[in-house]
Amino acid sequence: MTSRRALLKMGCACCVALAAPAYAVAQTPSPEVAQHLAAARGAAGSDLGAYLVLGRSADPNFKAPAPDLEALMKIPAPPPGRAFDNLYFVGSKWVSTWAITTSDGIILIDAMDNEEEAERIVENGLKSLGLDPAKVKTVIVTHGHGDHYGGANFFAQKYQSRIVASDVDWTMMETKLEFDTPLWGRPPKRDVSVVDGDKVTLGDTTIDILITPGHTMGTISPIFDVRSGSQKHRAMLWGGTAFNFGKKPERLQAYIDATARTREVAKQQGVEVFISNHNGYDGAVDKLAAKTGDGPNPFVLGAPTVQRALTVMNECAQATLALWKS
Numbered sequence: 001m002t003s004r005r006a007l008l009k010m011g012c013a014c015c016v017a018l019a020a021p022a023y024a025v026a027q028t029p030s031p032e033v034a035q036h037l038a039a040a041r042g043a044a045g046s047d048l049g050a051y052l053v054l055g056r057s058a059d060p061n062f063k064a065p066a067p068d069l070e071a072l073m074k075i076p077a078p079p080p081g082r083a084f085d086n087l088y089f090v091g092s093k094w095v096s097t098w099a100i101t102t103s104d105g106i107i108l109i110d111a112m113d114n115e116e117e118a119e120r121i122v123e124n125g126l127k128s129l130g131l132d133p134a135k136v137k138t139v140i141v142t143h144g145h146g147d148h149y150g151g152a153n154f155f156a157q158k159y160q161s162r163i164v165a166s167d168v169d170w171t172m173m174e175t176k177l178e179f180d181t182p183l184w185g186r187p188p189k190r191d192v193s194v195v196d197g198d199k200v201t202l203g204d205t206t207i208d209i210l211i212t213p214g215h216t217m218g219t220i221s222p223i224f225d226v227r228s229g230s231q232k233h234r235a236m237l238w239g240g241t242a243f244n245f246g247k248k249p250e251r252l253q254a255y256i257d258a259t260a261r262t263r264e265v266a267k268q269q270g271v272e273v274f275i276s277n278h279n280g281y282d283g284a285v286d287k288l289a290a291k292t293g294d295g296p297n298p299f300v301l302g303a304p305t306v307q308r309a310l311t312v313m314n315e316c317a318q319a320t321l322a323l324w325k326s
């Protein structure tokens with residue numbers, strides 16, 4: 001494996017669901033591991049199986065395909081689309097940017113891999129949807145991995161957009177990147193720093209900042225309202241999904257705690273829409289293609305399904321931690 005190839009593989013391990021585990025696989029799960037895997041499968045049902053990939057390192061029957069970031073980035077981008085009246089998808093097949101429209105401009109959540117993608121996929125995507133990219137006032141970077149911040153500088157420099165990230169992940173981007181590859185743009189300079197419980201407001205729209213540590217220790221999972229005509233729904237974007245940080249039990253415990261806490265927050269707020277910054281988890285591209293004017297909106301999962309999604313993630317993390325401790 002060349003050093004460049006090694007770097008790409010490592011970079012790929014950042015966020016994509018396909019990354020191979022970096023630790024040993026047990027041949028027969030211990031009773032505790034098996035119990036958590038069974039709970040994950042039960043919660044996943046027939047509709048949330050994409051999240052079961054998180055349990056792959058604990059499940060000897062799971063065959064993980066080989067990841068290749070470069071190949072993933074070369075897949076032609078799907079058409080951009082409108083998930084709700086105020087929420088648009090402008091992403092690729094593997095990593096997503098979401099645009100929230102407000103009375104005073106646009107909030108982007110994440111900015112793709114690099115500036116070329118920011119221009120080609122996000123800027124052009126906004127234009128093709130009838131949105132003015134010059135109105136992008138704010139870019140929320142969910143976490144400090146390059147497939148989410150790589151295009152942020154494009155908007156900061158061309159449109160003077162403000163870049164929001166958690167204090168913890170700003171520090172990571174300033175001091176030591178966990179993953180990097182030449183395919184990703186450089187981290188933006190520290191701009192707006194947020195902590196758990198903060199709110200980011202633009203015009204008539206407020207985004208609640210929930211910090212969900214684990215994938216990175218400062219991952220932001222934003223919560224906000226989406227609208228379809230007269231209907232309003234509470235939505236959450238889970239900001240960092242894979243446990244690809246190596247065998248770090250305390251960090252996996254943070255993920256377990258974050259999913260459990262978020263399940264309570266989602267229950268209290270009646271979160272019915274649960275999206276991701278990777279299409280591999282939320283199936284956004286297929287949902288946009290399936291969306292029709294008359295039928296039910298496939299992005300409205302309902303509160304019980306959102307609870308189940310968080311349970312799948314939580315149980316997969318518990319299975320992996322049990323494996324590490326066995």
Ligand SMILES: [Zn+2]
Nearest residue numbers: 014015145240
């Ligand atoms: Zn990541």
